[in-house]
Amino acid sequence: MILFTKLFLAHLIGDFLLQPTRWVIHKEAHKIRSKYLYLHILVHFVLTMILLWNLSLWFWVVLLILSHYLIDVAKLYINPWFKNKSIPFFIDQFLHLLVIYACAYTTDVVTHTLTLVQQIDWSLVTAIVFVGFPSSIIMTKLLEGMANKIALDHKSLPNAGKYIGIIERLFVFVFMIMGRWEVIGLLITAKSVFRFNDLKESNSRKLTEYILIGTLLSFGLAIIAGIIYKGGLL
The missing domain is CATH 1.20.120 (Four Helix Bundle (Hemerythrin (Met), subunit A))
Structure with a gap:
């Protein structure tokens, strides 16, 4: 080695x-x-x-x-x-x-x-894959009806929201299986701070609610994956 x-x-x-x-x-x-x-x-x-x-x-x-x-x-x-x-x-x-x-x-x-x-933890690999693109697709389907009512921001980078969501879920999942719940709270706070100016400038209640639901859903999927993995249910 x-x-x-x-x-x-x-x-x-x-x-x-x-x-x-x-x-x-x-x-x-x-x-x-x-x-x-x-x-x-x-x-x-x-x-x-x-x-x-x-x-x-x-x-x-x-x-x-x-x-x-x-x-x-x-x-x-x-x-x-x-x-x-x-x-x-x-x-x-x-x-x-x-x-x-x-x-x-x-x-x-x-x-x-x-x-x-032989030493690969396939349950861990499966959970990590799940919080990636599959979770993004699940969220897209669940939020599809709401997304149609939100004005598109053409200044955003292509697929930026999707990749941000994947990265944040990976962080949440990792910190959860490490037992560091306080860091997950810090991630939520950090994302709220970064989003504050966008929400303030848009002054849109719909956009605020959409982002809040999306964030909670994203974190929720990662937490569920973590609970299933730690509980040995996978």
Whole structure:
């Protein structure tokens, strides 16, 4: 486990802390000819060797750095194919993490992976999935009649309310299973403060009631999921 942690730490430092934005821009412009691509790989190599501090692992470090280079080059060339630039970014990070995992547990990668899968709390996974998009759809159906009577705010970001709701339910669920009810109260207060100006400017009783019902319903679904999970009913 400590080997994986050190390799992952080296990756985080090399990819995020020690890679300036100008390096990224230069790499995207010049791709495989970019000098910063090779400087970036060198930084990863040095960081990994320092954190491992074990010359006997040099072969795995070279293999890891070579794979990092190939993944980064592939990302530079497929990046223009995607309109949403976050997709190649997350694919790139997932592949790096996969290689780090394979190198860290190379002697028993299959056994270790099977052990991790067997330890998954499927009830927890199911509850987390439920408070995400399924809860959003349930709320949309329940509030559909009210939503038709509320004037749309075209200044809002697309789907912002949906994602805010998902994040707040995840927070409520996590804090609930941790037994930190006071933090849930703080979340309700914080949301009320952020919404205060909108409600004050709109001066709409319907909008106020709609937001209040939506908030209570959102928190309620997360709390119900938490009660079912903690009660072992899932």
